[in-house]
Amino acid sequence: MVKLSELSNDTMICLDNGDITVMSKEEFMNSFYYIDRDTDECPEVYTTEITNIKFDAKDWINYSGQDETYEDWEQDMYYSIGEENIKLIENIMNKTSEKYPIYWKDQKIDINN
Numbered sequence: 001m002v003k004l005s006e007l008s009n010d011t012m013i014c015l016d017n018g019d020i021t022v023m024s025k026e027e028f029m030n031s032f033y034y035i036d037r038d039t040d041e042c043p044e045v046y047t048t049e050i051t052n053i054k055f056d057a058k059d060w061i062n063y064s065g066q067d068e069t070y071e072d073w074e075q076d077m078y079y080s081i082g083e084e085n086i087k088l089i090e091n092i093m094n095k096t097s098e099k100y101p102i103y104w105k106d107q108k109i110d111i112n113n
Contacts (some may be wrong), residue, residue: 001107001108001109001110002047002107002108003110003113004029004045004066004085004109004110004112004113005110005111005113007025007027007047007090008025009023009024009025009026010024010026010032011024011047012024012103013025013028013045013046013047013048013109014045014048014103014105015028015033015043015044015045015046015048015052015065016043016044016045016085016105017043018048019046020103021043022048022103030043033045033113035093037111037112042111044108045108045109045111046105046106046107046108046112047106047107047109048103048104048105049103049104049105049106050101050103051101051102051104052085052094052097052098052100052101052102053094053096053097053102054094054097055086055089055090055092055093055097056090057086057087057090058078058086059076061074061077061081062074071086078089090094101107
């Protein structure tokens with residue numbers, strides 16, 4: 001268990017009260033969740049682990065062509081798009097994904113210390 005006082009104000013934390021809410025430690029400490037923490041309604045609070053989706057355009061093509069295409073459809077798509085454009089598509093998707101990280105619950109936080 002991690003103590004709230006040990007975390008920096010910009011640390012992203014998540015509150016689990018059935019729905020997951022992500023906010024910084026500073027936002028949390030200014031919220032009614034923290035101010036009214038002695039009530040039964042205070043959610044469990046966790047540190048977060050941040051991940052980003054890594055896209056693979058070839059996997060997308062393979063997945064898209066699984067059931068409803070002809071036998072060599074995937075190879076035709078690779079050839080038509082070209083390796084350079086496939087890398088460009090992956091680059092665009094991965095950079096966009098970095099703007100929208102995914103937060104997972106990590107360690108429980110002791111909010112009273």
